Amino acid sequence: MTEGLLFVLAEPGVVPEDEFHDWYDREHAPARLSVPGIRSGYRYRAADGARPGWLAWYELDLEALHSEAYQAIRRRSPREQSVVDRLETLDRRVYELIDDEGTRAAGAPVVVSVALSTTDGAGLDAWYREEHIPRLLTVPGWRRVRRYRRVEGPGPDLLAFHEIDGIQSFDHSGYRAATSTPRRARVMAKVTARERRVFAFHNTARPCLPGTP
Template identity: 30%
Template sequence: MPDTGLLFVYGELGPDVTEEEFNDWYDNEHAPARLTVPGFTNAIRYKATDGVAPSWLSIYDLTTSAIVNDKPYQTLATNPTLRDRDIVPRLLRLNRRAYDLVQSLSKPDLDASTLPGKFLLLVSWLIQPELEDEFNKWYEEEHLAEIAKVPGFQRGRRYKLINSVELTHKPDPATAKPTHNYVVLYDVESDAFNQEPTFATAIQTPWTVKMIKTAKELKIRRFALHKNMERPL
Protein backbone atom coordinates (compact mmCIF):
# COMPACT_ATOMS: atom_id res chain seq x y z
CA MET A 1 0.00 0.00 0.00
CA PRO A 2 1.49 3.41 -0.94
CA ASP A 3 2.36 5.96 1.72
CA THR A 4 -0.44 8.50 2.13
CA GLY A 5 1.08 10.86 4.71
CA LEU A 6 3.91 13.36 4.72
CA LEU A 7 5.84 15.11 7.46
CA PHE A 8 7.37 18.28 6.03
CA VAL A 9 9.97 20.36 7.90
CA TYR A 10 11.40 23.71 6.81
CA GLY A 11 14.62 24.80 8.53
CA GLU A 12 16.67 28.00 8.55
CA LEU A 13 19.90 28.23 10.52
CA GLY A 14 20.32 31.89 11.37
CA PRO A 15 23.54 33.32 12.86
CA ASP A 16 23.73 31.05 15.92
CA VAL A 17 24.00 27.60 14.28
CA THR A 18 26.60 26.53 11.73
CA GLU A 19 25.70 24.37 8.75
CA GLU A 20 28.14 21.70 9.94
CA GLU A 21 26.53 21.57 13.37
CA PHE A 22 23.01 21.51 11.94
CA ASN A 23 23.75 18.70 9.49
CA ASP A 24 25.60 16.60 12.04
CA TRP A 25 22.65 16.84 14.40
CA TYR A 26 20.00 16.24 11.73
CA ASP A 27 21.78 13.48 9.78
CA ASN A 28 23.14 11.55 12.72
CA GLU A 29 20.60 12.04 15.49
CA HIS A 30 17.37 13.86 14.71
CA ALA A 31 16.24 12.13 11.50
CA PRO A 32 17.46 8.62 12.48
CA ALA A 33 15.45 8.87 15.71
CA ARG A 34 12.29 9.49 13.72
CA LEU A 35 12.97 6.47 11.54
CA THR A 36 12.54 4.30 14.63
CA VAL A 37 8.86 5.31 14.78
CA PRO A 38 6.49 2.76 13.19
CA GLY A 39 5.02 4.15 9.97
CA PHE A 40 7.97 6.38 9.05
CA THR A 41 9.31 5.12 5.71
CA ASN A 42 12.26 7.42 5.09
CA ALA A 43 13.86 10.79 5.80
CA ILE A 44 14.88 12.84 2.77
CA ARG A 45 16.80 16.09 3.19
CA TYR A 46 17.26 18.87 0.64
CA LYS A 47 19.16 22.13 0.43
CA ALA A 48 17.77 25.11 -1.49
CA THR A 49 19.38 25.98 -4.82
CA ASP A 50 17.35 29.14 -5.42
CA GLY A 51 18.93 31.32 -2.74
CA VAL A 52 15.61 31.74 -0.93
CA ALA A 53 14.89 31.00 2.73
CA PRO A 54 14.14 28.61 4.30
CA SER A 55 17.31 26.95 3.01
CA TRP A 56 16.68 23.42 4.28
CA LEU A 57 13.80 21.02 3.75
CA SER A 58 13.23 17.57 5.23
CA ILE A 59 10.40 15.30 4.21
CA TYR A 60 9.35 12.02 5.77
CA ASP A 61 7.04 9.65 3.91
CA LEU A 62 4.48 8.19 6.31
CA THR A 63 2.13 5.27 5.87
CA THR A 64 -0.57 7.69 7.09
CA SER A 65 -0.53 11.20 8.50
CA ALA A 66 -2.29 9.91 11.64
CA ILE A 67 1.10 8.65 12.81
CA VAL A 68 2.03 12.17 13.98
CA ASN A 69 -0.77 11.91 16.56
CA ASP A 70 0.12 8.40 17.74
CA LYS A 71 1.96 7.73 21.00
CA PRO A 72 5.33 6.58 19.55
CA TYR A 73 5.83 9.81 17.62
CA GLN A 74 4.32 12.05 20.28
CA THR A 75 6.59 10.49 22.90
CA LEU A 76 9.61 11.24 20.72
CA ALA A 77 8.46 14.76 19.88
CA THR A 78 7.70 15.73 23.47
CA ASN A 79 10.91 14.29 24.91
CA PRO A 80 13.69 16.17 23.13
CA THR A 81 17.29 15.06 23.49
CA LEU A 82 19.97 17.28 24.98
CA ARG A 83 21.08 18.29 21.47
CA ASP A 84 17.48 19.01 20.45
CA ARG A 85 17.08 21.33 23.41
CA ASP A 86 20.38 23.01 22.60
CA ILE A 87 20.04 23.46 18.83
CA VAL A 88 16.34 24.03 18.13
CA PRO A 89 15.99 27.30 20.13
CA ARG A 90 19.05 28.69 18.33
CA LEU A 91 17.60 28.06 14.87
CA LEU A 92 15.95 30.93 13.06
CA ARG A 93 13.15 28.65 11.91
CA LEU A 94 12.00 25.05 12.23
CA ASN A 95 8.48 24.63 10.89
CA ARG A 96 6.83 21.20 10.95
CA ARG A 97 3.77 20.36 8.87
CA ALA A 98 1.70 17.22 8.32
CA TYR A 99 0.00 16.56 4.99
CA ASP A 100 -2.31 14.01 3.37
CA LEU A 101 -1.66 12.75 -0.14
CA VAL A 102 -4.39 13.71 -2.61
CA GLN A 103 -2.79 12.91 -5.97
CA SER A 104 0.28 11.16 -7.35
CA LEU A 105 1.63 10.58 -10.85
CA SER A 106 4.90 8.92 -11.88
CA LYS A 107 6.68 8.68 -15.21
CA PRO A 108 5.69 5.43 -16.96
CA ASP A 109 8.18 2.60 -16.33
CA LEU A 110 10.06 4.75 -13.82
CA ASP A 111 12.85 2.80 -12.10
CA ALA A 112 12.05 3.11 -8.39
CA SER A 113 15.78 3.13 -7.60
CA THR A 114 16.03 6.59 -9.20
CA LEU A 115 13.83 8.05 -6.43
CA PRO A 116 14.11 10.41 -4.75
CA GLY A 117 15.20 12.55 -7.67
CA LYS A 118 18.45 14.48 -7.52
CA PHE A 119 16.39 17.68 -7.51
CA LEU A 120 13.04 18.72 -6.10
CA LEU A 121 10.72 21.36 -7.49
CA LEU A 122 8.36 22.44 -4.72
CA VAL A 123 5.16 24.27 -5.61
CA SER A 124 3.08 25.54 -2.69
CA TRP A 125 -0.36 27.10 -2.88
CA LEU A 126 -2.66 29.05 -0.60
CA ILE A 127 -6.12 28.29 -1.95
CA GLN A 128 -9.33 29.84 -0.64
CA PRO A 129 -11.96 27.28 0.50
CA GLU A 130 -14.42 28.34 -2.21
CA LEU A 131 -11.83 27.55 -4.92
CA GLU A 132 -10.67 24.15 -3.66
CA ASP A 133 -13.09 22.09 -5.75
CA GLU A 134 -11.98 23.72 -8.99
CA PHE A 135 -8.33 23.68 -7.91
CA ASN A 136 -8.47 19.92 -7.34
CA LYS A 137 -10.37 19.34 -10.58
CA TRP A 138 -7.79 21.35 -12.54
CA TYR A 139 -4.85 19.41 -11.12
CA GLU A 140 -6.55 16.04 -11.60
CA GLU A 141 -7.92 16.62 -15.08
CA GLU A 142 -5.21 18.78 -16.64
CA HIS A 143 -2.28 20.25 -14.79
CA LEU A 144 -0.32 17.35 -13.30
CA ALA A 145 -0.51 15.44 -16.58
CA GLU A 146 0.81 18.51 -18.43
CA ILE A 147 3.75 18.90 -16.04
CA ALA A 148 4.51 15.18 -16.49
CA LYS A 149 5.26 15.88 -20.16
CA VAL A 150 8.22 18.12 -19.28
CA PRO A 151 11.62 16.43 -19.92
CA GLY A 152 13.22 15.32 -16.67
CA PHE A 153 9.94 14.67 -14.83
CA GLN A 154 10.03 11.62 -12.59
CA ARG A 155 7.19 11.92 -10.11
CA GLY A 156 4.66 14.45 -8.88
CA ARG A 157 2.85 14.21 -5.54
CA ARG A 158 0.23 16.66 -4.27
CA TYR A 159 -0.69 17.02 -0.61
CA LYS A 160 -3.23 18.89 1.52
CA LEU A 161 -2.24 20.45 4.84
CA ILE A 162 -3.40 18.86 8.10
CA ASN A 163 -1.52 21.05 10.58
CA SER A 164 1.52 23.29 10.97
CA VAL A 165 3.66 24.01 14.04
CA GLU A 166 6.57 26.44 14.47
CA LEU A 167 9.07 24.73 16.78
CA THR A 168 11.56 27.52 17.44
CA HIS A 169 9.18 30.08 18.89
CA LYS A 170 5.51 31.02 19.17
CA PRO A 171 4.57 33.09 16.11
CA ASP A 172 3.00 36.49 16.60
CA PRO A 173 -0.65 36.21 15.43
CA ALA A 174 -0.47 39.79 14.18
CA THR A 175 2.37 39.06 11.77
CA ALA A 176 2.14 35.33 11.09
CA LYS A 177 1.15 34.40 7.55
CA PRO A 178 -1.23 31.53 6.77
CA THR A 179 0.55 28.29 5.90
CA HIS A 180 0.10 27.17 2.31
CA ASN A 181 -2.62 24.55 2.36
CA TYR A 182 -1.42 22.57 -0.68
CA VAL A 183 2.09 21.51 -1.68
CA VAL A 184 3.25 19.65 -4.77
CA LEU A 185 6.56 17.79 -4.74
CA TYR A 186 8.14 17.10 -8.12
CA ASP A 187 11.07 14.70 -8.25
CA VAL A 188 13.04 15.89 -11.29
CA GLU A 189 16.37 15.23 -12.98
CA SER A 190 17.52 18.83 -13.37
CA ASP A 191 17.55 21.99 -11.31
CA ALA A 192 16.49 23.80 -14.50
CA PHE A 193 13.29 21.73 -14.85
CA ASN A 194 11.00 24.76 -14.63
CA GLN A 195 13.00 26.53 -17.35
CA GLU A 196 12.14 23.90 -19.98
CA PRO A 197 10.00 25.25 -22.88
CA THR A 198 7.36 22.58 -22.23
CA PHE A 199 7.08 23.77 -18.62
CA ALA A 200 6.31 27.27 -19.88
CA THR A 201 3.68 25.78 -22.18
CA ALA A 202 2.11 23.81 -19.32
CA ILE A 203 1.59 26.93 -17.20
CA GLN A 204 0.07 28.98 -20.02
CA THR A 205 -3.13 27.04 -20.65
CA PRO A 206 -6.30 29.11 -20.06
CA TRP A 207 -7.30 27.03 -17.04
CA THR A 208 -3.83 27.31 -15.51
CA VAL A 209 -3.67 31.07 -16.01
CA LYS A 210 -7.04 31.35 -14.29
CA MET A 211 -6.00 29.26 -11.29
CA ILE A 212 -2.73 31.16 -10.84
CA LYS A 213 -4.58 34.49 -10.93
CA THR A 214 -7.26 33.42 -8.47
CA ALA A 215 -4.97 31.68 -5.93
CA LYS A 216 -4.29 33.71 -2.82
CA GLU A 217 -0.59 32.85 -3.01
CA LEU A 218 1.75 30.67 -5.06
CA LYS A 219 5.44 29.92 -4.49
CA ILE A 220 7.88 27.84 -6.52
CA ARG A 221 11.05 26.61 -4.80
CA ARG A 222 14.05 24.60 -6.02
CA PHE A 223 16.10 22.15 -3.95
CA ALA A 224 18.91 19.64 -4.45
CA LEU A 225 19.04 16.30 -2.67
CA HIS A 226 21.28 16.38 0.40
CA LYS A 227 20.69 12.93 1.89
CA ASN A 228 18.24 10.04 1.62
CA MET A 229 17.84 7.89 4.72
CA GLU A 230 15.76 4.73 4.53
CA ARG A 231 14.07 3.13 7.52
CA PRO A 232 16.30 0.38 8.98
CA LEU A 233 15.14 -3.13 8.09
Protein backbone atom coordinates (compact mmCIF):
# COMPACT_ATOMS: atom_id res chain seq x y z
CA MET A 1 0.00 0.00 0.00
CA THR A 2 1.17 3.54 -0.80
CA GLU A 3 0.73 6.06 1.99
CA GLY A 4 -1.04 9.21 0.88
CA LEU A 5 -2.86 12.37 1.86
CA LEU A 6 -6.13 13.75 0.52
CA PHE A 7 -5.93 17.52 1.06
CA VAL A 8 -9.00 19.66 0.36
CA LEU A 9 -9.25 23.44 0.71
CA ALA A 10 -12.72 24.96 0.77
CA GLU A 11 -14.32 28.37 1.03
CA PRO A 12 -18.10 28.37 1.64
CA GLY A 13 -18.79 31.67 -0.09
CA VAL A 14 -22.58 32.09 -0.21
CA VAL A 15 -23.20 28.77 1.57
CA PRO A 16 -24.29 29.58 5.15
CA GLU A 17 -21.74 28.34 7.67
CA ASP A 18 -24.25 26.15 9.52
CA GLU A 19 -25.24 24.44 6.28
CA PHE A 20 -21.61 24.00 5.24
CA HIS A 21 -20.65 22.31 8.52
CA ASP A 22 -23.78 20.16 8.70
CA TRP A 23 -23.18 18.87 5.17
CA TYR A 24 -19.51 18.23 5.79
CA ASP A 25 -19.84 16.59 9.21
CA ARG A 26 -23.01 14.58 8.57
CA GLU A 27 -22.64 13.57 4.94
CA HIS A 28 -19.37 14.36 3.18
CA ALA A 29 -16.73 13.29 5.71
CA PRO A 30 -18.60 10.21 7.01
CA ALA A 31 -18.96 8.92 3.45
CA ARG A 32 -15.22 9.16 2.87
CA LEU A 33 -14.40 7.41 6.13
CA SER A 34 -16.65 4.54 5.08
CA VAL A 35 -14.20 3.67 2.29
CA PRO A 36 -11.68 0.92 3.16
CA GLY A 37 -8.19 2.40 3.19
CA ILE A 38 -9.25 5.91 4.26
CA ARG A 39 -8.16 5.71 7.88
CA SER A 40 -8.73 9.13 9.43
CA GLY A 41 -9.89 12.63 8.64
CA TYR A 42 -9.56 16.06 10.24
CA ARG A 43 -10.99 19.52 9.66
CA TYR A 44 -9.09 22.74 10.30
CA ARG A 45 -9.96 26.43 9.98
CA ALA A 46 -7.62 29.16 8.73
CA ALA A 47 -5.46 30.72 11.44
CA ASP A 48 -3.61 33.06 9.08
CA GLY A 49 -6.49 35.24 7.85
CA ALA A 50 -6.13 33.91 4.29
CA ARG A 51 -8.62 32.17 2.01
CA PRO A 52 -9.74 29.48 1.43
CA GLY A 53 -10.72 29.36 5.08
CA TRP A 54 -11.11 25.61 5.61
CA LEU A 55 -8.90 22.55 5.23
CA ALA A 56 -9.92 18.91 5.41
CA TRP A 57 -7.24 16.23 5.24
CA TYR A 58 -7.46 12.48 5.19
CA GLU A 59 -4.75 9.90 5.86
CA LEU A 60 -5.16 6.98 3.48
CA ASP A 61 -3.77 4.32 1.21
CA LEU A 62 -3.66 5.88 -2.25
CA GLU A 63 -5.13 2.72 -3.73
CA ALA A 64 -8.37 3.51 -1.87
CA LEU A 65 -9.02 6.42 -4.23
CA HIS A 66 -9.26 4.00 -7.17
CA SER A 67 -11.63 1.58 -5.47
CA GLU A 68 -15.25 0.98 -6.39
CA ALA A 69 -16.26 2.10 -2.90
CA TYR A 70 -14.61 5.49 -3.38
CA GLN A 71 -16.03 5.97 -6.86
CA ALA A 72 -19.49 5.23 -5.43
CA ILE A 73 -19.29 7.95 -2.78
CA ARG A 74 -18.12 10.48 -5.38
CA ARG A 75 -21.51 10.22 -7.06
CA ARG A 76 -23.05 13.22 -5.35
CA SER A 77 -26.40 13.29 -3.65
CA PRO A 78 -28.75 16.17 -4.61
CA ARG A 79 -27.88 17.89 -1.33
CA GLU A 80 -24.14 17.55 -1.89
CA GLN A 81 -24.40 18.77 -5.45
CA SER A 82 -26.32 21.82 -4.25
CA VAL A 83 -23.65 22.69 -1.69
CA VAL A 84 -20.72 22.06 -4.03
CA ASP A 85 -22.28 24.19 -6.77
CA ARG A 86 -22.42 27.15 -4.38
CA LEU A 87 -18.97 26.86 -2.81
CA GLU A 88 -16.61 29.69 -3.61
CA THR A 89 -13.63 27.30 -3.62
CA LEU A 90 -13.18 23.55 -3.63
CA ASP A 91 -9.49 22.74 -4.18
CA ARG A 92 -8.80 18.99 -4.03
CA ARG A 93 -5.24 17.65 -4.05
CA VAL A 94 -3.80 14.17 -3.62
CA TYR A 95 -0.28 13.53 -2.37
CA GLU A 96 2.07 10.56 -2.02
CA LEU A 97 4.25 10.35 1.09
CA ILE A 98 8.00 10.95 0.73
CA ASP A 99 9.04 10.82 4.39
CA ASP A 100 7.70 11.17 7.91
CA GLU A 101 9.68 12.51 10.88
CA GLY A 102 8.68 13.28 14.45
CA THR A 103 5.96 12.04 16.76
CA ARG A 104 2.70 10.56 15.50
CA ALA A 105 -0.23 12.25 17.24
CA ALA A 106 -3.83 12.64 16.13
CA GLY A 107 -5.40 16.07 15.81
CA ALA A 108 -2.50 18.47 16.31
CA PRO A 109 -3.73 21.91 17.46
CA VAL A 110 -2.14 23.64 14.45
CA VAL A 111 -0.93 22.48 11.05
CA VAL A 112 1.33 24.39 8.69
CA SER A 113 1.28 23.46 5.01
CA VAL A 114 4.07 24.63 2.74
CA ALA A 115 3.63 23.71 -0.93
CA LEU A 116 6.64 24.25 -3.19
CA SER A 117 7.87 23.84 -6.74
CA THR A 118 11.58 24.16 -7.50
CA THR A 119 14.13 23.86 -10.27
CA ASP A 120 16.41 21.93 -7.88
CA GLY A 121 14.48 19.04 -6.38
CA ALA A 122 17.58 17.24 -5.16
CA GLY A 123 18.86 20.33 -3.37
CA LEU A 124 15.49 21.00 -1.73
CA ASP A 125 15.20 17.37 -0.61
CA ALA A 126 18.70 17.32 0.87
CA TRP A 127 18.12 20.59 2.73
CA TYR A 128 14.92 19.31 4.30
CA ARG A 129 16.48 16.00 5.36
CA GLU A 130 19.88 17.25 6.49
CA GLU A 131 19.12 20.67 7.98
CA HIS A 132 15.59 21.98 8.03
CA ILE A 133 13.58 19.12 9.55
CA PRO A 134 16.18 18.26 12.22
CA ARG A 135 16.24 21.90 13.31
CA LEU A 136 12.46 22.29 13.34
CA LEU A 137 12.02 19.19 15.49
CA THR A 138 14.15 20.80 18.21
CA VAL A 139 11.64 23.69 18.48
CA PRO A 140 9.31 23.22 21.48
CA GLY A 141 5.89 22.13 20.28
CA TRP A 142 7.02 21.09 16.80
CA ARG A 143 5.59 17.56 16.69
CA ARG A 144 5.94 16.14 13.22
CA VAL A 145 6.95 16.89 9.63
CA ARG A 146 5.70 14.89 6.67
CA ARG A 147 6.71 15.53 3.08
CA TYR A 148 4.68 14.61 0.02
CA ARG A 149 4.75 14.80 -3.75
CA ARG A 150 1.59 15.85 -5.61
CA VAL A 151 -0.02 13.15 -7.75
CA GLU A 152 -3.38 14.79 -8.50
CA GLY A 153 -4.91 18.25 -8.39
CA PRO A 154 -3.61 21.81 -8.72
CA GLY A 155 -0.80 23.56 -6.90
CA PRO A 156 2.96 23.25 -6.45
CA ASP A 157 4.66 19.86 -6.82
CA LEU A 158 5.74 19.20 -3.23
CA LEU A 159 4.14 19.61 0.18
CA ALA A 160 5.70 19.88 3.63
CA PHE A 161 3.03 19.25 6.25
CA HIS A 162 3.88 20.30 9.81
CA GLU A 163 1.94 19.47 12.98
CA ILE A 164 2.62 21.81 15.91
CA ASP A 165 1.19 22.69 19.32
CA GLY A 166 0.54 26.34 18.53
CA ILE A 167 1.60 29.45 16.66
CA GLN A 168 3.78 30.43 19.61
CA SER A 169 6.41 28.14 18.10
CA PHE A 170 6.98 30.77 15.40
CA ASP A 171 8.34 33.13 18.06
CA HIS A 172 10.92 30.65 19.37
CA SER A 173 14.57 31.36 18.60
CA GLY A 174 14.99 27.84 17.25
CA TYR A 175 12.30 28.44 14.63
CA ARG A 176 13.86 31.74 13.59
CA ALA A 177 17.23 30.02 13.30
CA ALA A 178 15.80 27.15 11.25
CA THR A 179 14.22 29.53 8.75
CA SER A 180 17.11 31.94 8.29
CA THR A 181 20.19 29.86 7.41
CA PRO A 182 22.43 30.55 4.40
CA ARG A 183 21.58 27.12 3.01
CA ARG A 184 17.86 27.88 3.17
CA ALA A 185 18.44 31.12 1.25
CA ARG A 186 20.23 29.21 -1.52
CA VAL A 187 17.47 26.62 -1.73
CA MET A 188 14.68 29.20 -1.72
CA ALA A 189 16.35 31.09 -4.57
CA LYS A 190 15.46 28.13 -6.82
CA VAL A 191 11.84 27.86 -5.68
CA THR A 192 9.42 28.81 -8.45
CA ALA A 193 6.15 28.57 -6.51
CA ARG A 194 5.34 28.62 -2.79
CA GLU A 195 2.08 28.48 -0.82
CA ARG A 196 2.31 28.65 2.98
CA ARG A 197 -0.83 28.28 5.10
CA VAL A 198 -1.55 27.94 8.83
CA PHE A 199 -4.68 26.19 10.13
CA ALA A 200 -6.10 25.54 13.61
CA PHE A 201 -7.91 22.34 14.63
CA HIS A 202 -11.71 22.35 14.19
CA ASN A 203 -12.77 18.72 14.59
CA THR A 204 -12.03 15.09 13.86
CA ALA A 205 -14.09 13.60 11.06
CA ARG A 206 -16.35 10.77 12.20
CA PRO A 207 -17.65 7.77 10.24
CA CYS A 208 -21.19 8.47 11.46
CA LEU A 209 -22.73 11.05 13.79
CA PRO A 210 -25.59 10.35 16.22
CA GLY A 211 -28.94 10.75 14.51
CA THR A 212 -27.62 10.12 11.00
CA PRO A 213 -28.68 7.14 8.89
